Amino acid sequence: MSAHLPTAPVGGKLINNTTVVCGVLIALMLAVLAARFILGLGAVTNLNDGYAWGLWVVVDVLIGSALACGGFSVAMMVYIFNRGEYHPLVRPALLTSLFGYTLAGVGVMFDLGRYWNFWHILWPGYWNLNSALFETALCISIYILVMWIEFSPVFMEKWGLNVAKKKLGKVLFFFIALGTVLPMMHQSSIGTLLVLMGGQVNPLWQTPIVPLLYLLSAVLMGYGVVLFESCLASAAYRREIETNMLGPMAKVMLGMLGVYLVVRVGDLTVRGAWGNAFSFGLVAIFFWIEMILFCLPFALVGTVDARRNPARLFLGGTAIMLAGSLLRLNGYLIGYDTGPGWHYFPSIPELFVTFGMTAVAVLGFIVVTRLFPVLPREEASAN
Amino acid sequence: MLSRRNFLKGCLAGSGAAVAALAPAPASARGNLTNPPGGLGLLYDATLCVGCQACVAACKEANHNPAEFKTADHLWDTPLDTTGHTFNVIKVYTNGTGETKDAETNGFSFMKTSCMHCADASCVSACPVSAMRKDPVTGIVTYNPDACFGCRYCVAACAFGIPKYQYDSPTGRIGKCELCHDRHKDGHYSACAEVCPTGATLFGRTVDLLAEAKRRLALKPGETTRIPRGRLPYSDADAEKASTWRKEPDQSYEAQVGKYLQHVYGETEYGGTQVLKLSAVDFEKVGMPALPPKSSASTSETIQHTLYQGMIMPIAVLGAMTWAARRNVRKDDDESKGGES
Numbered sequence: 071m072s073a074h075l076p077t078a079p080v081g082g083k084l085i086n087n088t089t090v091v092c093g094v095l096i097a098l099m100l101a102v103l104a105a106r107f108i109l110g111l112g113a114v115t116n117l118n119d120g121y122a123w124g125l126w127v128v129v130d131v132l133i134g135s136a137l138a139c140g141g142f143s144v145a146m147m148v149y150i151f152n153r154g155e156y157h158p159l160v161r162p163a164l165l166t167s168l169f170g171y172t173l174a175g176v177g178v179m180f181d182l183g184r185y186w187n188f189w190h191i192l193w194p195g196y197w198n199l200n201s202a203l204f205e206t207a208l209c210i211s212i213y214i215l216v217m218w219i220e221f222s223p224v225f226m227e228k229w230g231l232n233v234a235k236k237k238l239g240k241v242l243f244f245f246i247a248l249g250t251v252l253p254m255m256h257q258s259s260i261g262t263l264l265v266l267m268g269g270q271v272n273p274l275w276q277t278p279i280v281p282l283l284y285l286l287s288a289v290l291m292g293y294g295v296v297l298f299e300s301c302l303a304s305a306a307y308r309r310e311i312e313t314n315m316l317g318p319m320a321k322v323m324l325g326m327l328g329v330y331l332v333v334r335v336g337d338l339t340v341r342g343a344w345g346n347a348f349s350f351g352l353v354a355i356f357f358w359i360e361m362i363l364f365c366l367p368f369a370l371v372g373t374v375d376a377r378r379n380p381a382r383l384f385l386g387g388t389a390i391m392l393a394g395s396l397l398r399l400n401g402y403l404i405g406y407d408t409g410p411g412w413h414y415f416p417s418i419p420e421l422f423v424t425f426g427m428t429a430v431a432v433l434g435f436i437v438v439t440r441l442f443p444v445l446p447r448e449e450a451s452a453n
Numbered sequence: 454m455l456s457r458r459n460f461l462k463g464c465l466a467g468s469g470a471a472v473a474a475l476a477p478a479p480a481s482a483r484g485n486l487t488n489p490p491g492g493l494g495l496l497y498d499a500t501l502c503v504g505c506q507a508c509v510a511a512c513k514e515a516n517h518n519p520a521e522f523k524t525a526d527h528l529w530d531t532p533l534d535t536t537g538h539t540f541n542v543i544k545v546y547t548n549g550t551g552e553t554k555d556a557e558t559n560g561f562s563f564m565k566t567s568c569m570h571c572a573d574a575s576c577v578s579a580c581p582v583s584a585m586r587k588d589p590v591t592g593i594v595t596y597n598p599d600a601c602f603g604c605r606y607c608v609a610a611c612a613f614g615i616p617k618y619q620y621d622s623p624t625g626r627i628g629k630c631e632l633c634h635d636r637h638k639d640g641h642y643s644a645c646a647e648v649c650p651t652g653a654t655l656f657g658r659t660v661d662l663l664a665e666a667k668r669r670l671a672l673k674p675g676e677t678t679r680i681p682r683g684r685l686p687y688s689d690a691d692a693e694k695a696s697t698w699r700k701e702p703d704q705s706y707e708a709q710v711g712k713y714l715q716h717v718y719g720e721t722e723y724g725g726t727q728v729l730k731l732s733a734v735d736f737e738k739v740g741m742p743a744l745p746p747k748s749s750a751s752t753s754e755t756i757q758h759t760l761y762q763g764m765i766m767p768i769a770v771l772g773a774m775t776w777a778a779r780r781n782v783r784k785d786d787d788e789s790k791g792g793e794s
Contacts, residue, residue, distance in 0.1 A: 112620030119536070119617045122608035149778045183603020183618055183625045190582040190602055197583065200754050203606045204581035205761065243782040247774035255760075255767060262756050266575050266610040268749035269742070278752060281760070408614055409742075411534075 077161055078447040079228075080307055080440045088306075089436060092429035099426020102419040103180060111183060114419040120412020121403070125420045128402045130177035130427055132260055133395045135210065136288045138170020140299065141217065142253040143292025147322065149246050156315055158446040161224065162303065163296050165444050168217045169431040175214050177427055178207075202262040209256035216252060219245045228442050257288035264401050272405030273343040274357050275397075279333065283397070286330040291394035293323035297387025301380050303439070309448050317377035320367075320386055327367060327390070334364075356396065356404045363393035482755045485724030485748045486573035488659055492592030493632060494570055494727030495646060495654055496662040498669070499739065500555050500711025501680065502563040502653035504543055508645035512541040512567075515633050515644035534566065537619030537628035541567040541645055546739045555711060555733035562732065564739040565654060567645070568615045568630035569719060569726035570594050571748070576607035576616050576629075578750035584627075585616070592659070592727050593634050598626045612723060612742055612749070632656075640699030642684050649682065652706070657685030659727045664688065666717045666729050672710040680708040724748040 106114045117124045140163035147153045148160055179185050190196035191207045198204050220242070226235040261284030264271050277283070297316055304311040338344055347357050371377045371386040403414065416424075439445050513520070513530060518538045520530035532539040544566055549559035556562075574594050576585040584601035587594050596616070607616040607627060619625030633643045641647065646656035655662065665685055672678055682704040687693040712733045719726035722744040730741065737743050760766055 108623060110619075110621055110623040110625055115620075117620060119608055119614065122605035122618060149781045150774060152777070152781045154781070178604075181604075183605060183627075184598070184601050185603065187582070187600070187602040190600060196600055198578075198580055199761075200578050200750075200757065201581045201606075202753055202757055203579060203604065205757065207581055207604075243779040244775055246782060247771060247778040250774050250778075251767060251771045254770065258760070259757075262753060263606070265753040265756060266579050266606075266749045268575070268610075268612050269744070270612065278756060281756060406609075 076158065076447045077224075077443040077445060079443055080445055082307075082440055084437060084440060089433055092433040092436075095422075095426050095429035096433070098422045099429070102422045102426075105419070106180060111181070114417065116414055116417045116420065118412060118414065120408040121406070121414035123402060124414055125416035125424055126177055126181040128399060129395075130424055131174045131181070132402065133398050134170055134177065134427070135174040135260070136257060136284075136291045136394055136398065137295055137391060138167045138174065139253060139257065139288045139292030140164075140295040141167030141220075141292070142250060143289050144296055145220075145246055146250050146289070147319070149243075150250060156319060158312065159296055159300065159315055159319070161221075161444045162299060162439070163292075164217065164221050165224075165435060165438055166295060166299055166431070167292075168221050169434045171210065171214050171217060173427050173431055175210060177423075180423060202259045202266065206256045206259040206263065209252050209259065213249070213252040213256065216245050216248050220249050224438075224442050224444060253288065254285060258282065258285040260284050260288075260398075261401075267406065270406055270408055271401060272346055272353055272407070273341065274338070274346045274353070275401035275405045277337050277341060277343075279337050280401075283330070283334060283337070286326065286333065287394040287397055290323060290326055290330060290390050293319060293326075294387040294390030294394070297323075297383050298391060299435075301384035301387070303435075303445065304380075307439075307445070309445070311380045311383075312446070313378055313380060313383065316380075316383050317374070320371045320377050320383055323386075323390065324367060324371065327364065331364060353400075353405050356400050360393060360396040360400055363389050363396060366393075483751050483758065485746075485751050486587075488572040488725060488727055489588075489590055489592045490660070491590060492570075492572075492659045492727045493642075493657070494592075494659040494662055494729065495565075495567075495632070495643060495656055496666055496685070497565040497728070497730045498653050498655070498666075498711070499562050499564055499730070499732040499734070500713065501651045501708065502543065502565070503651055504545065504563045505650065506543055507648045507650060508565070508654055509539075509542055511644040511648040512630070513539070515636060516540055516628075518628070535615065535617055535629075537617045537621075537625060540628055540630040541565065544740055546734055557734045557738065560734070562734040562739055563653075564732065564741065565645075565730070566740065567728070568594060568632075569613050569722075569728045570630075570632065571723055571726045573724040573748035573750045575610040575612060575723075575748070575750050578754060579606040579610040581606070588634070591632075591634065591637075593632045594629075595631050595634060596627055596629060601627060603627075610749070612744055637697075640697055642698060647683060651708075652680045652682035652704075655681060655685050656683065658687060659729065661685050661688045662729050663717060663720060666720075666731055669710065669731060670713050670715055670717070674710050674712040676710050677707050678710055679705045681705045721746045724751065 102114050111117055115124060144156060144159050144163040148156050179188060182188055191211060223235050223238060258281035261280035264276060264280050297320060300312055300316055347354055366389040367386040370382050370389060376382045521532045521536060521539055523533045524531045532542050535542055544564050545561060546564065547561045548557060551561045553560040570593055574587055577587050577594060581604065582600050582602055584597045585594060585607055605618050608618055616627045616629045618627055642656040646654045662685060683701055684698060687696060713731055714733060718730040718736050718741055719728055724746065732739055
């Protein structure tokens with residue numbers, strides 16, 4: 071097998087406790103989905119007209135896609151800012167992105183009330199260029215395709231399609247560039263979606279600069295996921311943790327986090343929105359949890375020594391993932407109020423679908439890394 | 454390879470570019486959209502409403518909607534709010550003993566809940582596949598189920614909570630008032646106004662309805678005035694003559710002027726709406742949200758069009774990224790080839 075990149079399949083058994091649990095969760099999800107498509111959204115979800123977007127949209131799609139920004143964040147670092155030493159992180163990051171986004175795309179189909187018309191988003195006659203959701207949906211659709219192209223050399227290596235790989239290699243730079251611009255576009259637009267909801271969104275999250283906040287936090291979540299996933303994969307596969315790469319990357323993350331916090335705090339101050347943060351209730355509590363999570367990485371991985379500690383890198387990554395997720399959850403659900411009488415909390419079947427989708431991502435990552443050359447080659451593999 | 458200093462510089466330049474790209478430029482700011490001059494609408498006068506709900510029943514019939522049983526005894530259609538199957542309801546406000554009509558304390562009042570047909574509708578701006586549209590002539594916000602893919606962004610975006618989805622169906626649609634626009638070709642206007650016995654719901658051109666609303670506000674509470682019922686004729690006789698509305702006898706009658714708040718709801722809210730409302734009780738208390746004169750759609754679209762005008766910014770960023778990626782990917786290949794030997 072040609073080895074332009076020092077990557078190799080991990081190998082090993084595909085059936086183990088983790089994959090079996092994933093299988094069970096996926097089966098439960100399929101059962102719920104059968105009911106959803108036969109009986110309608112109301113039969114399995116707690117969605118209502120006050121909360122038209124629930125767990126599936128906000129968590130599976132909006133948060134899921136942001137958590138899938140690892141590929142984007144690492145590709146920016148490696149190919150745009152020319153930090154070749156992070157190259158071994160590209161493929162695993164791209165793989166989690168590929169699954170995250172593909173699942174977000176599939177997840178949308180479960181939630182669309184008139185899913186058979188989904189193709190309208192690709193058909194110019196239906197386009198509404200004024201709609202932030204149009205931009206988001208079209209851009210995500212294209213990005214999923216671009217990511218499969220970016221990742222396809224992995225399959226080509228495995229199946230010995232060297233000619234195809236060489237041909238693709240000549241134009242791959244363009245897809246890599248597209249793969250950085252498209253997420254910038256739709257991750258910021260996901261924030262812009264809130265603007266139209268006007269006063270229904272608490273001023274803590276309703277701001278004209280929300281696209282910038284969502285873009286910066288998506289990049290941050292990308293780094294967070296790479297930290298999380300690299301540490302987890304190393305632990306699960308009993309491989310050496312790439313702290314020599316992850317430590318400096320965490321530093322880049324902290325720099326961006328600083329920028330994010332300046333923008334966030336500055337915006338809240340300029341708009342005079344702080345009063346909402348000190349009002350009694352769930353909304354204020356969730357705001358503070360979000361802010362604390364965004365600040366935690368400075369405490370966890372603020373020093374060079376701390377960034378050599380895999381446990382701290384893992385926790386720092388997790389904190390950023392949760393922080394960015396909460397920014398979205400708060401804007402779209404906790405701080406979204408459509409007036410008296412409307413309540414939403416996901417139903418058990420809704421939760422099953424979200425668990426099932428996560429299981430598909432985990433299972434997919436395990437299968438692909440064991441069979442295909444994704445993770446850095448390790449001479450003395452513990453498997 | 455770049456030094457750390459250069460790398461950090463690059464990062465800063467990158468974030469700077471991102472900030473510049475995302476900061477909304479006021480130069481291309483879009484203001485509120487306005488209603489077409491002949492825009493059609495309703496004037497609802499809560500002081501004239503007697504809460505008979507004839508309009509609710511007529512709306513159901515005109516839109517072929519099923520009855521909904523929302524109270525314990527499943528005897529007749531009792532919707533408590535608009536739904537995917539109910540496009541119009543009359544809600545009741547009560548306070549204290551609820552004795553006096555149109556009194557905020559110890560009184561009660563009615564309020565119609567149905568689509569406001571905004572000049573700059575959030576649902577129209579929201580819809581990614583153009584299923585929600587504002588008719589350029591009548592200004593009616595229409596819904597096309599054949600275009601809709603059921604994302605429900607319109608439901609989430611509308612400040613009035615009007616578009617509703619049919620969660621009880623595997624092929625659910627969005628349901629909302631379209632001013633009975635498919636009845637217009639037969640000379641019929643909105644069913645709710647057609648059946649209203651007191652003229653509390655009046656159909657007409659929004660410009661005429663606004664003038665009528667202001668006429669009522671200028672009157673003294675308690676004195677009598679003529680109140681039109683059904684459809685308010687166009688203010689200019691030629692336009693009225695040329696119109697294709699069904700000819701009706703004059704249905705106006707003498708009624709007492711209510712104790713109006715000096716506020717035509719819908720005149721300025723969110724850039725104005727084609728449905729206007731008068732009330733004696735505070736609008737927020739009867740369920741109409743306090744909204745700024747600037748529409749959310751204008752803010753949202755200003756942001757979108759600043760970023761995407763002519764796709765110049767995305768293409769420029771793509772160009773820069775392609776240039777950088779091309780340089781660095783090639784270098785990457787050379788390095789790995791070198792390492793292979």
